[in-house]
Amino acid sequence: MDASILTIQPGSPEPIYRQIVEQLRRLIAGGQLRAGELLPSVREVAGFHAINPMTVSRAYGLAENDGLLERQRGKGMVVATSDNASHNQGARLRLLEPHLQQAARHAHELELPAEKVLRRLQQLLED
Amino acid sequence: MDASILTIQPGSPEPIYRQIVEQLRRLIAGGQLRAGELLPSVREVAGFHAINPMTVSRAYGLAENDGLLERQRGKGMVVATSDNASHNQGARLRLLEPHLQQAARHAHELELPAEKVLRRLQQLLED
Amino acid sequence: MDASILTIQPGSPEPIYRQIVEQLRRLIAGGQLRAGELLPSVREVAGFHAINPMTVSRAYGLAENDGLLERQRGKGMVVATSDNASHNQGARLRLLEPHLQQAARHAHELELPAEKVLRRLQQLLED
Amino acid sequence: MDASILTIQPGSPEPIYRQIVEQLRRLIAGGQLRAGELLPSVREVAGFHAINPMTVSRAYGLAENDGLLERQRGKGMVVATSDNASHNQGARLRLLEPHLQQAARHAHELELPAEKVLRRLQQLLED
DNA sequence: GTGGTCTAGACCACG
DNA sequence: GTGGTCTAGACCACA
The missing domain is CATH 1.10.10.10 (Winged helix-like DNA-binding domain superfamily/Winged helix DNA-binding domain)
Structure with a gap:
């Protein structure tokens, strides 16, 4: 490795x-x-x-x-x-959850439209 | 206030x-x-x-x-x-950018499908 | 403190x-x-x-x-x-258990009579 | 053997x-x-x-x-x-001594009554 | 070769 | 004042 x-x-x-x-x-x-x-x-x-x-x-x-x-x-x-429990998709999504919640809270404070935020994240995910 | x-x-x-x-x-x-x-x-x-x-x-x-x-x-x-510059949407999206990048990197490490991640963020944004 | x-x-x-x-x-x-x-x-x-x-x-x-x-x-x-669970006597005794087990195993290997071992421990506990 | x-x-x-x-x-x-x-x-x-x-x-x-x-x-x-010296009971008890001292110190820190500790060790010795 | 422990000391973050 | 992080380097324990 x-x-x-x-x-x-x-x-x-x-x-x-x-x-x-x-x-x-x-x-x-x-x-x-x-x-x-x-x-x-x-x-x-x-x-x-x-x-x-x-x-x-x-x-x-x-x-x-x-x-x-x-x-x-x-x-x-x-x-x-x-x-094996920690490998299923639900568990993995839960590890990401805090970051997503924070991003959502910030987007809300910034009064950004959901659509713009989602599109940008999609771009970043496609790398 | x-x-x-x-x-x-x-x-x-x-x-x-x-x-x-x-x-x-x-x-x-x-x-x-x-x-x-x-x-x-x-x-x-x-x-x-x-x-x-x-x-x-x-x-x-x-x-x-x-x-x-x-x-x-x-x-x-x-x-x-x-x-006024700090109020336009581009500037506001830029404040969110680092969090989105981090979320994308983590999603990649977790091998999560983009679709699942985006759907979850959408839910959170709808609050 | x-x-x-x-x-x-x-x-x-x-x-x-x-x-x-x-x-x-x-x-x-x-x-x-x-x-x-x-x-x-x-x-x-x-x-x-x-x-x-x-x-x-x-x-x-x-x-x-x-x-x-x-x-x-x-x-x-x-x-x-x-x-509160960690304060009850059972839980506290469980923290000591491995040491007692080890002492018992060693006493057995040393072929020491239980009575002698217990008396010595009693002395030490009375300090 | x-x-x-x-x-x-x-x-x-x-x-x-x-x-x-x-x-x-x-x-x-x-x-x-x-x-x-x-x-x-x-x-x-x-x-x-x-x-x-x-x-x-x-x-x-x-x-x-x-x-x-x-x-x-x-x-x-x-x-x-x-x-022959290493076979007498005193010498054998001395090999056990450090473990008993440690157990006694821990029992004291755990505020465990001597009686409970001794009874548990007795059980373990009877195996 | 591996990881573990400890030291000495610098610098930072926080309240 | 508090704890946290990191570095540089020595030395040990283990396989």
């Missing part, structure tokens, strides 16, 4: 370690990372994205705490065998 | 002062707060939402720095006379 | 940050730390026990993740309002 | 090699493994418990260093001829 599966935005207000955890959560739920799959090592990720290994290590540790990853001693971290 | 125009989410990772500033920016751009309109006092807002007055004061100060509000001696803060 | 509520054993194989988390869990379950109580600050604990502030911070963060503590912005960490 | 004398808990925070060494120490002190007795081979233990042979080998090496085992060329590892 390549360190390039992860995307890091260094300038974001969201801390790097949490970007990693949440991204892993989504990639696993979405099936792009499958149970048992070996993740890139802490050092690989840190080197590839030019961040501190401890930051990656912290993310991996939290993801393990959350049941997303499992430590395989001497080998590295692998994707945990998750309950 | 009533302190209830503002919605505060105390548990959010987004700091309270920024919730206020960004919400003011959107309400002004969207026309729900008009130039010259008097804002609720720091004490009113703080009391109503049970938050620290200093937090509200800081938000108002930053909003003033951003040219969103103006201090009127003896009266309080009023909505500044803004250039 | 004094930094002396926490006991740290620097030489233990159990990492310091986990010693803190688990100790907090027990002190809260046992009622020695009550809901809403303010914990000693990261810097206080670190200074008192001569350990690195980040180690304490890490423990506090994990305890927050576990729902043991809550961050009160600008004030510090307070004991979370826990469900 | 069968590989089933050893109990391994792969998920435990205690490293596997140390589980083995300490368990050997107790089984020998308790007399369940007697001087001269042949231990199961590294391969047998590793195969039976599905762990890495190197881990078993390391454990055997450390146990040899500690004077618990002796390497007999062409045969394998046998239980060393130990001084």
Whole structure:
């Protein structure tokens, strides 16, 4: 597994370690990372994205705490065998829900017509 | 103007002062707060939402720095006379853009079909 | 609240940050730390026990993740309002269970008579 | 001697090699493994418990260093001829002491009555 | 090789 | 004042 599966935005207000955890959560739920799959090592990720290994290590540790990853001693971290429940579309949509709610609230405050907002999101989704 | 125009989410990772500033920016751009309109006092807002007055004061100060509000001696803060440019639909859509981009990226990581995402956002926008 | 509520054993194989988390869990379950109580600050604990502030911070963060503590912005960490379920004697005994099981297994491997083991534990409990 | 004398808990925070060494120490002190007795081979233990042979080998090496085992060329590892001192009850109780102390400390933090703790340990010892 | 822990110290965010 | 994040680097534990 390549360190390039992860995307890091260094300038974001969201801390790097949490970007990693949440991204892993989504990639696993979405099936792009499958149970048992070996993740890139802490050092690989840190080197590839030019961040501190401890930051990656912290993310991996939290993801393990959350049941997303499992430590395989001497080998590295692998994707945990998750309950199938977290893979169905409803569960995945629920992970997106807060963002959609926020977008809707903001659109309302901006008095933007629903049609415009939806069209723009559609464009972005088509990439 | 009533302190209830503002919605505060105390548990959010987004700091309270920024919730206020960004919400003011959107309400002004969207026309729900008009130039010259008097804002609720720091004490009113703080009391109503049970938050620290200093937090509200800081938000108002930053909003003033951003040219969103103006201090009127003896009266309080009023909505500044803004250039018309910030009211047009393109500008307003641009304020929403980052959230839409983030939602699109997450939807992609979750392997969610565009159609489902758009339908859910449409529901939320219809409230 | 004094930094002396926490006991740290620097030489233990159990990492310091986990010693803190688990100790907090027990002190809260046992009622020695009550809901809403303010914990000693990261810097206080670190200074008192001569350990690195980040180690304490890490423990506090994990305890927050576990729902043991809550961050009160600008004030510090307070004991979370826990469900009463975790305070009853059964739940508390369950937190001790793994240690008792391990002790029993070891006593068995050592072929020690139950009576001797129980008498020694009784002595230790009477302190 | 069968590989089933050893109990391994792969998920435990205690490293596997140390589980083995300490368990050997107790089984020998308790007399369940007697001087001269042949231990199961590294391969047998590793195969039976599905762990890495190197881990078993390391454990055997450390146990040899500690004077618990002796390497007999062409045969394998046998239980060393130990001084009688390590077999007396006081010495065996001393091996259990740290666990009992820890249990007592935790019980105290949990504000559990001594009587309940002792009764539970008694139950577990009766297995 | 893998991840884990801890330190020392800088800097930021928040109230 | 509070906690949070990140870095740089040392050292350990494990397979």
